[in-house]
Amino acid sequence: MSEFSELPGTTDVLIVGGGPAGALLGCLLARRGIDVVVVEKQQDLERSFRGENIAPRSVHTLRELGFGPALDAHGYLSIDSVTAIERGRRLLRLEYGKFPLATLPIDIPQPALIGIFLAAAQAHPSFHLAMGTAFTGLTEHDGAVTGATLRGPGGAATSIRARVVIGADGRFSKVRQRSGLAADITPMARDFLSFKLPRPAGWGDDGYLMIEDDRHLVVLPTWPDFLRIGHNLPKRQLGELRAAGLPAFKAGIASLDPRLADLVEEHITSWEDTSFLEIFTAEMREWARDGLLLIGDASHTCTPILGQGVNLAIQDAVCLAPVLAGALSRGGDRPLPAATFDGYVAMRRRHKTTVTRYQRFQEGALAEKHPVKLFIRRVRFATLNQLPLKYRLLDRVVNAAHPIDPVDIAAGAPALVPSVRSGQR
Numbered sequence: 001m002s003e004f005s006e007l008p009g010t011t012d013v014l015i016v017g018g019g020p021a022g023a024l025l026g027c028l029l030a031r032r033g034i035d036v037v038v039v040e041k042q043q044d045l046e047r048s049f050r051g052e053n054i055a056p057r058s059v060h061t062l063r064e065l066g067f068g069p070a071l072d073a074h075g076y077l078s079i080d081s082v083t084a085i086e087r088g089r090r091l092l093r094l095e096y097g098k099f100p101l102a103t104l105p106i107d108i109p110q111p112a113l114i115g116i117f118l119a120a121a122q123a124h125p126s127f128h129l130a131m132g133t134a135f136t137g138l139t140e141h142d143g144a145v146t147g148a149t150l151r152g153p154g155g156a157a158t159s160i161r162a163r164v165v166i167g168a169d170g171r172f173s174k175v176r177q178r179s180g181l182a183a184d185i186t187p188m189a190r191d192f193l194s195f196k197l198p199r200p201a202g203w204g205d206d207g208y209l210m211i212e213d214d215r216h217l218v219v220l221p222t223w224p225d226f227l228r229i230g231h232n233l234p235k236r237q238l239g240e241l242r243a244a245g246l247p248a249f250k251a252g253i254a255s256l257d258p259r260l261a262d263l264v265e266e267h268i269t270s271w272e273d274t275s276f277l278e279i280f281t282a283e284m285r286e287w288a289r290d291g292l293l294l295i296g297d298a299s300h301t302c303t304p305i306l307g308q309g310v311n312l313a314i315q316d317a318v319c320l321a322p323v324l325a326g327a328l329s330r331g332g333d334r335p336l337p338a339a340t341f342d343g344y345v346a347m348r349r350r351h352k353t354t355v356t357r358y359q360r361f362q363e364g365a366l367a368e369k370h371p372v373k374l375f376i377r378r379v380r381f382a383t384l385n386q387l388p389l390k391y392r393l394l395d396r397v398v399n400a401a402h403p404i405d406p407v408d409i410a411a412g413a414p415a416l417v418p419s420v421r422s423g424q425r
């Protein structure tokens with residue numbers, strides 16, 4: 001890790017945000033010998049209730065990239081299946097081993113996942129990480145982004161020049177705000193409250209969607225021995241929920257999933273044990289400007305349905321690394337033109353659109369309360385459950401494919417490109 005005062009004044013790639021997208025991209029670029037600086041505003045990697053479930057496609061990708069041994073060494077939980085149950089009646093069951101990819105999703109805390117990426121990156125001398133360092137603004141020249149201004153621990157200010165600034169700073173991206181690129185923010189009809197409970201012995205490695213009219217719970221086994229539970233609530237009604245009191249909240253959970261009644265009674269002792277998430281999507285016509293690109297949640301915030309946010313972030317980093325390496329290997333010291341990223345953006349937009357389209361459809365179905373629509377939903381779920389093709393149909397959403405560059409698969413065999421700082425170009 002670099003001290004703030006030791007940060008280079010110039011780099012090839014400045015990544016703002018050390019979440020899954022920024023940390024993995026930094027690692028993949030450093031493997032290729034590219035000079036890269038990652039700045040993360042938090043002092044540590046701790047974060048509660050964030051993307052702990054990694055979709056099968058990304059589990060597969062991370063193993064291809066050589067992260068399997070580090071994941072195994074930390075430990076994780078494999079999830080076998082997810083079952084939708086309405087008022088005690090099983091509607092739909094998906095077993096992940098039966099999808100064409102035949103890889104199980106895993107649950108691992110986000111700090112551990114990011115720590116694995118950063119530890120691997122720090123083996124490479126061209127990688128610089130500054131924790132406790134916040135992006136404050138962009139520097140520009142002739143309409144192109146040339147770098148960023150930063151604030152370090154204790155409030156010290158500095159700036160870094162870069163051929164490209166990558167905004168990987170999440171759903172409330174400041175880089176996005178400062179870039180002037182317009183984001184279409186669409187609030188979903190409902191928000192989410194999350195909490196964790198100890199996982200009872202014998203629960204197994206299965207996830208559940210527990211439905212009752214327009215209310216539902218997502219119940220996921222979580223590493224090492226928890227259940228992670230998401231409860232939908234009407235938009236901006238956290239205040240009303242709290243006003244009705246904790247006992248009413250607990251009774252609502254217990255009616256959706258009676259198996260949780262004793263656990264919530266014992267372990268949810270105050271609202272502090274829960275975490276609120278405002279659900280919205282952010283969609284952008286442009287993800288890039290000359291000298292700047294947004295990735296991960298900064299470019300395409302999605303909803304928690306099917307746990308796809310980390311998957312999209314990982315696939316963004318994997319698809320972008322070879323594009324950046326190719327562009328930087330051509331030399332020069334000018335900001336990378338926005339057109340560099342046209343192919344990348346088109347490819348990633350297809351994946352993101354498939355995911356958000358399905359999420360909207362699913363959220364719409366789960367928010368129904370008219371008896372006729374509830375009947376249609378029930379029939380739809382049950383029909384899908386009977387279809388032998390259900391795994392192929394949903395595979396496009398759960399396991400969207402992407403090309404992997406062989407250089408990234410051969411961990412530790414990077415293709416070196418000239419570095420701005422070493423003055424090789």
Ligand SMILES: Cc1cc2nc3c(=O)[nH]c(=O)nc-3n(C[C@H](O)[C@H](O)[C@H](O)COP(=O)(O)OP(=O)(O)OC[C@H]3O[C@@H](n4cnc5c(N)ncnc54)[C@H](O)[C@@H]3O)c2cc1C
Nearest residue numbers: 017019020021041051053134135169170296297307309310
């Ligand atoms: C409650 C909750 C549950 C979720 N569950 C799942 C799940 O199970 N599976 C899943 O796939 N997805 C889940 N998601 C979504 C998932 O967490 C995100 O999609 C994913 O983390 C996006 O990765 P990212 O790297 O783009 O952004 P983030 O993970 O948000 O990382 C952005 C980073 O940028 C840093 N940053 C922000 N501003 C600045 C600044 N000015 N300067 C420097 N650094 C800055 C932040 O501190 C953060 O570390 C969940 C999200 C939430 C909120």
